[in-house]
Amino acid sequence: MVQRRRIAALSVLTVITLAYLVWFTPLLGVSTVEVTGARAVGEQRVRAAADVPLDHPMLRLDTDAIAARVAALPGVAGVDVSRSWPSTVTVTVTERRAVAYHDGGDGIRLVDSAGVLFQRVEAAPEGLPRLEVLDPGPADDETTAATGALASLPAELAEQVVAVAATTAGSVEFELTGDRTVRWGDAEQNGYKARVLGVLLGQDGTVFDVSSPELPTVS
Structure with a gap:
């Protein structure tokens, strides 16, 4: 014991x-x-x-x-x-991965797909589109609509984008190379719109409207 x-x-x-x-x-x-x-x-x-x-x-x-x-x-x-x-x-x-840059009063900053401005750079990075919104940031609806739409593009389309702009969350537009414009609309159905846009860009025109992807137009 x-x-x-x-x-x-x-x-x-x-x-x-x-x-x-x-x-x-x-x-x-x-x-x-x-x-x-x-x-x-x-x-x-x-x-x-x-x-x-x-x-x-x-x-x-x-x-x-x-x-x-x-x-x-x-x-x-x-x-x-x-x-x-x-x-x-x-x-x-x-x-963070940059999808665009914003050139504002405080200099040029990189922007990720969530709309976060995370790094200042000396010059606009080659190959990145310009983000044109009034108040850039992750809490801004216009910013997140624009960056979300941009991030949804496949590489072969994204490399043609010169600038992405939005005055409202439902009015996203892309400026493409060759003086072409894409009217994207809101950030809904981004994948569907990207597929439709890929087909439309094979047609002659300068304005490609996929805001209603079921009824796209080229003019």
Whole structure:
């Protein structure tokens, strides 16, 4: 009986000791931080923003706080922070992808498909269309309608777009190469409109109206 009690007490002590070592000491602390996906944003910027404390116990690491700090970087669309035992933390970044640029009073900025203006650049990027809206941003209906429509275009159509404009959320228009105009309308049925437009552009004309894709017109 005494022997059993000693074994039980020793087992409890062992569990407590291991828990203490894992929870409060650097025994299973962070020794390596890996960053993936940060090509444009830059690995060093992500590391600095993440600010992962080395030797901090892995179990006590606040991965949500790390992700929030990295997500605050302008070019970051999403972040995942994971633990790889025994001592590695991996920060996986999804970067914003520019679909247009906006040239406003505060300079030229890149815009992603959600309407977020995320990076200033010195000159208009070659191959990106110009976004023409009054108040650009993700909370602006005209912006999100325009960028959503633009993002829905297949590459062979998107590369022909010089500018995308919207005075209302239902009046998106594309300016194409060759002095052609596309009246897109609202951001509904974007995929359907893109397919119809691909067919219409094979016809002679300068104005292609797919705002009602069931009844498109060319003039």
